[in-house]
Amino acid sequence: MSQYSLLHAAKKNCGDFLIRDAALALIRHHTNVSDDEVLTVDVVGRNLDQETIDSVAETDVAFLAGGPGYQPEFYPGVYPALDDLLDVVDVVPMGPGWRGIDEETYSFTDESVRVLERIVGQDRVPFLGARDLPTVRILRNYGLPAELTGCPAWYYYDGYPPEAEFSPSQSIDHIIVSTPPQNSNRYLLQYFQLLRTLNELFPGATIVCSFHRGKFKESLEPYVGYPWERATYVRNTASLIYGLINSYARRNGFELYDASGSSEYVQRYYNADLHVGHRVHGHIPALAGGTPSFLIQIDGRGFGVSESLGTSGDVSGRSSIRGPVQEVKSSIEYNIRNNYPDFETVDQNRLQAYEKMTELLQSAL
Template identity: 30%
Template sequence: MGDKLLEEQVQHLIRKERGIDDFNVVFRERGFSSTLDQLNKSDAVILPAFAIREPIHPNTYRLTENLDDIEPPIIPMASNWTHYPGDKLGNEIHEYQPETVRFLQRLANQPELDGFTTRDLYTKRILERHGFDARLVGDLGWYHDDYLGHDMRVPESIDHIVMTTPHNSHYVEQAKEVMDMLVEEYPDATHTCSFHSVLSDSDKRLRTLAEDRGFEIVLASHDTSNLEFYDNCDLHVGYRLHGHISFLRRRLPSVLVGEDGRGNGFNATLGTAGFPATRRRLGPRPAEIVQSFGQTLPGKGLRKVVQKTGWSPRPYRELIAPPDPTVPEKIRQFLQQEQTNGFESYEAVPELFDETYKNTMKPFLESLP
């Protein structure tokens, strides 16, 4: 669902500010070597929600073997740093591989690109630390035409709560505790568990746990119209970044449990309503060794076997930073405080979204080829 929202938003924003309505949308792992003539007829190659995920080329972005064969400018948009556990320490010390830096330099050296745009502060900081110019334009999903310029919609009472589920299976127990906390704290509310992607094995377990606790189930993947019911809800608590954003863009309160650098980077940008899912166990150097070893293990086949045993498909992650068991209680205390003070900590959210659009996102869109 997050990808679908971003796909629609990037077209909407370019159409809104530039009047352009001719898009050819392809998955980032598709190669263009055999269709180079078609690609070179484009005005630009846009990489929305630019994932700086290593190895980046040609793995995350296939494009072409020789990037110089691509004639239009390659424009990354709202870049994001993807890393586990993606905490503040990791953001301050992580070093990109030389191949990644060379790829980023290739993009940065284009005359059409005036530095990188980022969706969060963590991405901005790590790019600047590697010598690149970067500015915050926010997540593409921040911007909802119906609510730009509006204040937060503070609920008088919490009558309908939506919870979204984690990507990673090792958070199942923590997510179960979050469910229990929400039922205890809001026993008279309607509780809905919203699944933003096709159900994984861990999602199927979470669906059963949610049903056992009286949650209504919504399968919300594939079509952003499936999220329209959020307009009539009061609160989101969960793990999906674009579940969190889907509420905030409607000026509704939300709490995000950050699974990795994407969620934690957003929480650092917002400055409120976010909690890291993990508690770091290993320091940077041991963590790097464990992660490097873990990534040399065989791929999806072995992961599926491991996952069916109930273990994480990436067990090395739990060695580095296991789930923090105190997260449900932290969320409870935060929500109690917010209800007491009228959700005061959210007051700066609309201003952040509106000012970012006016000062950086809109000028960036207007600068596109």
């Protein structure tokens, strides 16, 4: 019988698999259990059958992995089975985050607040784990105790507590460029501009286009919770946009990498000389491995990780198509010239957040 449950969102996006596997590694480290003693259950956008709920009920505690779970429709939109699970087991959030644009106007539904209050009413949950500082502030605005634990993915590379030091390469020969959201024409044009700029800035470097949700139509699932028509639109738009990226990359000599479906992709980010792009869970493993990484932020997930880790060289991608690319180019050049001052606090910030993650886990066990 499993001793613990891990509630996760891993379906296709490699970032969700990284969060799941990193959370599993944290549980193993703090409990000394084997993988066989942890029941893993995909809960995002899913109602669970009674057999699954009964299996979770037999475990001591259910850990809720990260991801942008603290959405306005936290319950029942993101986690439709959560109220039922709270009837049978303690649920401990391991650092979910918000997903929005404006922190000041961000709000939860009444049902979401009710379920969040149920979670913090459990004896084993001294506070809600949050993956970034905006999430902490949002939760506290509702009178909910919250602390910055970071995302489990912050700690997947270098042991517990994290020990890696930021260690940029002496030369930039291998660059990973994570792709933008697959249903946005605007970010497609920005991505092309980014590839051209990096190719000019680092002539001769290997440039890899990394697809976190897959490269082709058949490997892109509709979004959970979308109406069928909307899901089909997103799928078809993604197929068109990613097809254009595939063609553009091949014409210009860039490599293609399908990172979807597992957490194995992280090793490539650890070993790269530079990561630039739109994916938060490309930014995180690069930094954890000591690789310089410049995130082009598209929403609160990006704003939050940049503020929380202290990577002040990141830029917002929302202002225009070309402007953010020129900003990130200037940021890269500045950091190379000055020995990467924008990354000086990353290791310290990860370590401080890890202390809160440890406190949360130990309270639950």
